[in-house]
Amino acid sequence: MGERVKHYRRKNxxxxxxxxxxxxxxxxxxxxxxxxxxxxxSTEVLARLARELGVPVGALLTVESVKExxxxxxxxxxxxxxxxxxxxxxxxxxxxxxxxxRERVEQxxxxxxxxxxxxxxxxxxxxxxxxDVEHALRVHRTGSDAQARREVLRVAxxxxxxLRSYCRRGxxxxxxxxxxxxxxxxxxxxxxxxxxxxxxxxLGHVFLSHxxxxxxxxxxxxxxRAVDQLRCGPRTAETRAVEGALxxxxxxxxxxxRRWWEARERLEQRAAPLxxxxxxxxxxxxxxxxxxxxxxAMSIEMLAGDASEGLRVADRIDTHSLxxxxxxxxxxxxxxxCHDLRGEDAAVLVHLLxxxxxxxxxxARSPLAVEIVLDLHKRVRPTFRHQxxxxxxxxxxx
Numbered sequence: 001m002g003e004r005v006k007h008y009r010r011k012n013x014x015x016x017x018x019x020x021x022x023x024x025x026x027x028x029x030x031x032x033x034x035x036x037x038x039x040x041x042s043t044e045v046l047a048r049l050a051r052e053l054g055v056p057v058g059a060l061l062t063v064e065s066v067k068e069x070x071x072x073x074x075x076x077x078x079x080x081x082x083x084x085x086x087x088x089x090x091x092x093x094x095x096x097x098x099x100x101x102r103e104r105v106e107q108x109x110x111x112x113x114x115x116x117x118x119x120x121x122x123x124x125x126x127x128x129x130x131x132d133v134e135h136a137l138r139v140h141r142t143g144s145d146a147q148a149r150r151e152v153l154r155v156a157x158x159x160x161x162x163l164r165s166y167c168r169r170g171x172x173x174x175x176x177x178x179x180x181x182x183x184x185x186x187x188x189x190x191x192x193x194x195x196x197x198x199x200x201x202x203l204g205h206v207f208l209s210h211x212x213x214x215x216x217x218x219x220x221x222x223x224x225r226a227v228d229q230l231r232c233g234p235r236t237a238e239t240r241a242v243e244g245a246l247x248x249x250x251x252x253x254x255x256x257x258r259r260w261w262e263a264r265e266r267l268e269q270r271a272a273p274l275x276x277x278x279x280x281x282x283x284x285x286x287x288x289x290x291x292x293x294x295x296x297a298m299s300i301e302m303l304a305g306d307a308s309e310g311l312r313v314a315d316r317i318d319t320h321s322l323x324x325x326x327x328x329x330x331x332x333x334x335x336x337x338c339h340d341l342r343g344e345d346a347a348v349l350v351h352l353l354x355x356x357x358x359x360x361x362x363x364a365r366s367p368l369a370v371e372i373v374l375d376l377h378k379r380v381r382p383t384f385r386h387q388x389x390x391x392x393x394x395x396x397x398x
Contacts, residue, residue, distance in 0.1 A: 006035040008055050150190050157186040244288045
């Protein structure tokens with residue numbers, strides 16, 4: 001039973017033992033003992049566990065063994081249910097004002113970009129926020145207050161942008177595509193050019209994550225169409241920042257398609273000048289600026305297999321001032337990959353431990369990170385065996 005509890009805790013949201021224990025009204029230590037097979041929960045506790053894990057009680061009682069995956073990638077069940085409208089009881093709820101919803105969405109974005117345990121923390125706030133925003137959309141869609149309707153639509157577009165990132169990082173590309181489409185619709189209904197372009201940026205990132213043939217190419221097409229649309233309107237610092245973020249989607253697409261020189265040229269001639277014009281920023285939560293552009297220069301070299309050049313570029317990058325922990329994580333992950341390509345195991349281990357400190361939940365969810373950890377575990381020298389074994393155990397990979 002303990003193995004099945006652990007399996008579904010990891011599979012359905014990869015939430016911490018502390019989070020599940022708190023929601024079930026038991027101590028973290030008690031849940032640890034259940035998962036280790038040293039305690040058998042009462043019927044009441046078992047029912048609570050099943051409810052929070054999103055499975056029938058019978059799934060925890062079956063005698064069939066469970067198949068563990070090396071990288072548990074999934075969104076929390078409560079977020080999924082809220083997105084699909086299964087938990088919608090908004091008919092009896094109080095209608096939140098646009099300003100209140102705006103503050104909650106911005107707070108959720110700050111949490112998502114800054115928290116070390118952002119998946120667990122976001123899973124606690126997103127379900128009710130989704131329900132309240134969807135309720136407000138339904139009410140204002142037929143209301144007479146045009147200003148309030150537009151503001152709620154803009155809030156919804158921003159929330160769907162966050163959910164695109166949350167679902168994509170949680171391995172639910174189907175949900176990520178769905179909320180990216182909702183973001184586009186909300187931004188278009190609000191007639192907000194910057195948010196329309198940002199929603200296209202979000203959609204581009206979904207396609208960059210797809211393994212289907214042509215998806216990466218389509219990401220570039222989406223991004224460049226959005227750039228053309230932006231240039232038809234007034235030029236502001238906001239539009240330039242979003243344009244730069246869209247150019248970076250095209251850069252990644254070129255690099256993933258092994259068009260290294262096109263990627264470098266686009267980065268230097270299109271994205272870099274825009275970054276220099278506006279400086280460091282976080283317009284529409286895109287974190288576009290000179291540092292992000294430099295990180296993409298490093299990414300190109302890493303994807304091209306030129307680890308030495310990637311590390312040379314990385315020496316000029318300082319990510320500590322970035323508002324996004326995710327971008328800091330990506331930088332350290334790509335550093336680890338460059339050292340991995342050079343066979344420098346000690347440096348790989350240093351950066352993996354740094355990744356665990358920056359964002360432990362991201363580390364467990366990143367296929368590339370898991371691959372690097374497991375490869376290191378297979379070949380590591382006795383000198384580092386203890387540290388690598390500890391990392392593998394903490395990530396529950398074996």
